[in-house]
Structure formats: structure tokens, C-alpha cells
Amino acid sequence: MIEIEHLSKHYGETIVVDDVSLRVDEGTITVVVGTSGAGKSTLLRMINRLVEPSAGRVLIDGQDTMSIPEDELRHRIGYVIQGHGLFPHRTVAGNIATVPRLLGWDAKRIAQRVEELLLLFQLDPAEFAKKYPHELSGGQQQRVGVARALAARPALLLMDEPFGALDPLIRSKAQDDLLTIQRRLGTTVVLVTHDMEEAFHLGDMIAVMDEARLLQYGTAAELLTRPLPGFVERLVGTAERPFRLLSLAKVGDAVEPGSAEGEPVDVSSNLRDALSRLIWIGSPTAPVADASGAIVGRISVDGILAHGRRPT
């Protein structure tokens, strides 16, 4: 668990982060979102002390980060930046081995860990271990960047616009991969982005920042249903709101008793996708199947739409 308490940063007269407090739970993804210059990177970099706070403190599992020598602190925290920042003079394997080497792991353990991570990120060790970063595609470089950050099994991973340099198709694949890997490893992630779509896609919790201040911090659903008037409301996007709500809810939340004709939809898919199906096949209802394929009820257009409606 990370507790950020009244954290501030100013450079001379300019206040870059202004009295931010928030709590990040173990094993969750928290996305800090806001326009460029809002102070997101500075907030993130104060967690691993790349930037020294002007006031306030950061606790990791109850321990004040100021009480840990900074290099040691950073060995325990993964850090991924936009444009990956891979070492051009080291191979993929050498890049991934960076922190384990700093920690003095023995060669065999490092080699095992590198191979394990390459497999986790769907990079064939035989092909990729010996390549240099410039020989990789943008997507591969990005994956190596994340693998490198995870090499010493940090409990916390900080990511600053990690997908910013990728084109859209590769970006959404990279986001899905991150979700899968994060769920599997249980790593706590704090991710900075200016992309609201990415925030809703990845964030268990979303923190909206503007002009150095934390405006609102809550779950995606909270942000959609009860956005703070003004900046947050605009950022959340009024026109998109019902559809974003639908993509947060699962078919299971809207399943009704009864039967329907046609192909069943999966109980774990989201309501937005289910609605798309119904519109496309031109039917008001469809049966719902669970993971084993058994029919558990049906879903209707009206039932779905109710979930996208403004709460009263």
C-alpha cells in the first residue's frame, strides 16, 4: 500500500504539485490522468524520489520513503518511461538484467529471470535475448522496457506515459498485456497518462489532476456518475459517458430471467460489447451463457440501456 500525504513540489515560485494526498491499495492499478503540464510526472517521480518533495511524504507499506537510501528505494520500485529509455549499448538481455546486476544476483539466477520475463512478454529468448534495442519494433522495445522494470520483482511499478510512443493498434494490445500481467503478478501499478480512454481501460482507481492539484480520486464508475463539475466533467466526456459506463459493467450485472433466441453472449463480457451485438443482429434480446456454456438467462436492450442511465 502506498500512502501519499500532503505532497507538494515547487520550483521557486512555481507550484508544480500542490498538496496531493491519495492512497493506492496493494495489487491495484491507479491511473493519474490530466492534461500536459498538470504535474503528473512530478507526482510520480516523487514516489521513487527522482524528484525530492518540497513538503509532505510518501509511505510504502507504512515506511517513509525518506528513511530508505534513494538508490535502494529505486531498486525496489519498477520504473517505465515514455519512449522506453532502453540502453542502446546493451542487448535486450543486458537491459533486462540491469537491476538484478545492481543487486548482485549471480549470473545463473539473472539468466533464468531474463528468460522467464522474455517468455512472459511473448519474446522468444533464442531470438531476442542477444538483439540490441535498435533492432526491435516500437512495441517490442516497450515490452522490453516493462520487462526490465519488473526484473527484480518489485511490488510497485511506476509508469510514465508508457504507451505514449506506440501507434493505436499496438497500444491497445500493450494495454491488454499489461492488465493480464498485472493481474497475474499482483503488482501495484501507478500509471500516468493524458489519455482518458487509457485511464478508463486500465484504472481500478483514477486520479484526475489539473494545474498541480488533485481534483478527484475514485473508481471509474464514480468518476462517470459523479464527476466534479467543471474540469473533471469535461475530461470524462459528457457524450461518451453512457457508453463508458456500459463498458465498465458486465453482462452478469444485467442478466434477466427468461429465454431468448440466437447465439448466447458471454456472462463476463461487458455491456457495451453486448449492446453492439444486439444492434448488429437486430434483436432486442439474446441468451446469456456462463463460462461452462450453460444458459443462465437472457439480456435485453432495455436492460442494458438502464445501466448507462444517469443515476438518480
Next chain:
Amino acid sequence: MERDTNARATRFLVTTSSARASVPGASPFRLGVSFDRLGSVIALLAGISVFVLPFVTYRANRIVSGEPRLLLHALPTTVAVAVMGAVVAVALVAVFIRWPTVRLTAAALGLVVVVPAVGLSAGFMTPTGNNFARISPASGFWLLTLALGLLVADSLTRLRFGPWARLGALVIAAVAVAILLVSGAWHNLSLLKEYATRADSFWREADQHIFLSLGSVAAAAAVGLPLGVLCHRVRAVRGPTLQVLNIVQTIPSIALFGMLMVPLGFLAANVPAAAAIGIRGIGAAPAFVALFLYALLPIVANTVVGLDQVPANVVDAARGMGMSRRQRLTQVKIPLALPIILTGIRIVLVQNLGLATVAALIGGGGFGTFVFQGVGQTAMDLVLLGAIPTVALSFAAAVILDAVIDLAGRVRK
């Protein structure tokens, strides 16, 4: 052959002037030969050297002016004709064959024929029992060597040899020269007679030359690299340091030697310890210090530039992963700056190998000793005895460091 038009070769068009005059715009008659432009120049130079210019100069003793001899008269006729034939063959290859390996082989074989031939000529022309007569290579020989050397260099460029191959080629060339000198093929040439009469001092000055140039560069690297790191880290140090070094760089070498004589002379006169380790107002000490100062700017400046150009996000990532300042410097910044730092060292090494000749003017020794003695005595061979090894050392240093730079920067784009 017609089809594989090389970028550097031009298709040669021959038009008859009458046709052009009478039928404007008519398509010219094409002679079906493709033609290498540089190769033709080389062939022309080779032809002039062999048939028009003197191959060697004969002098009755080492300082009188000489009589030029054409190749045909400098060797027994059959040998002379054979050498001419070989040169013509190489010239034809230079003009008509595009394949770089063939051109390289031809040029190398040409050198293997021509270079010993000049030694043979010396033996042929020295009257038996005459120790005063001097035979030295003349313009024809030098021009021919230049032409063949050009052909070698051009083929090597076209072959795009990697760093190891270039180092290999350098070793082969060095071995060939060593064989030539040790075999005695050149013993009758005036240059080697000059060497023979002062072999001891030659090697002493060679040591001194290498000590002055390599030693000053090593000292400059030992000081310049940390100074460069300091300038990179502390902005306040950078401006003044680079400015001072810039000014030093603009002082002419003789003036700098002169300026150093005063303080070093003072030091020698007043500090016995300084005098004991060989510091004097004249001699090697001011020369060494001057060469050291000249080497400092390129090393410091390139270190600063090299460290500055390391991408900021790479350094940021290194810091974010918990690399200490020292680890970032040694594991990230210096490796990434290395090609640029080495370029600085290459520049000063080649520069100081040349500049060290000037040290002789203030009694610092080195190959310059022969050059200036030779100038004083108007003995060209003595000048060459100092100049040729200097050029060869600079050339070898350039080839070696270029290869090292390539190897250091190889992993990156």
C-alpha cells in the same frame, strides 16, 4: 561488364565532331566500353611516371645535385621492360576492371614489383666499391607509388572493410614494409645509407618521438577525461575551461614552446627536484608540456559533447532504476560517449605525432631532429629519414583508432 555500371564509373561517350556539327541533336555514337574515371587518372599518372619522369636520381655524393634517370636507364633493360609491363597491366586493370578485389590485388602486386625495383636500381647504378654515390627515388617513383597507393585506397573504400579487416590490412602492410627493409632490397638506396650511418640515433629519436607524442596524449587523456566529466557536470566550470583551452589551441607551436621555456627554466633553476627528473627550459620538458596542452582541448571538448549527447531519457531510466551517479557515468554515459571521446583522442594522437617533429627545434628530440638537420645540410635523404616514419606513424595511428572507434560504436545506429 557493360551492365554493372558502378556509381563511380562513367559511361564514356565518343562523338565524332563532324557528325555533331552537321547533324545537331543527332544521337551520338556509343563506344561500347565503360570506363572508370579515377582508374583513368591513376593509369595516366602511372604512365607518366614510368615513361616520362625520372625513376631515380644519381648523385656522386650525398649533397651535390643529382642526375635524373628514366626507368629504362635505371635498371637492366629486361628488368626495366618487365617493370614497365607490370605497371601497364595494373593501369589497364585500373581503367577497365571494376571488381574491387581484382583492383586491390593488381595494385598490391604493382607495389610489390615497383618498390623493390627502386632498391634493385640502386644496386645496379652504384659503381662497385663506391661508398659516396647516392641513388635516391625520384619523382617518377614517388608518383607511381602515389598512383598505386590511390588505387589501393580506392579499392579498400569500395570493399567497405570492417574494422578488423582494416586492422588486418594494416598489419599486412607493416609486415611487407618490414620484409622490404630487413631483406636488404633497399640497402643501396640513399635513404637507407643515411639510416645505416645513424641507426643508433634513429632508434633513440624514434623512442623519443613516440614518448613525446603518445606520452603527451596519454597524459592529456588522464587529465582531460576527468576534466571533461567535471565540465559536463558543473556548468560553471565548463565555459572558462573550454575558453582557456581554446586560446591555448590557437598559439602557434613555436610560440608555445618559447613561452614554456621561461617558467620551466625557472623551475629547473630553483627547484632541484624538478631538475633532477629532467625538467629544463629547453629540451623534452617544454615540448612534452606543449604537446600535452594542445591535446587537452579536443579531449575535454569531445568528452563534454559525448556525455551531453547521451539521450536524457536513457539517463533518466538509469537513475529511476537506482543506478548511482558513478554507475550512471561508468555503465551508461561513458560507454555511450565512447565513440566521440575516442574521436577526440584520434584527432590529438595524429596531431601530436606530427607536431612532435617541431620539438626538435628546442632540443626535444624526435624525428624532427633529422628533418631540421637535413634542411640545414640540404640533405633531402635526411629530411625523408625523419619525415617518412612520422607520416607512417600518423597513418597507422589513424587506421587503428578509426577501427577502434568503429568497434566501440558498432552496436548502435
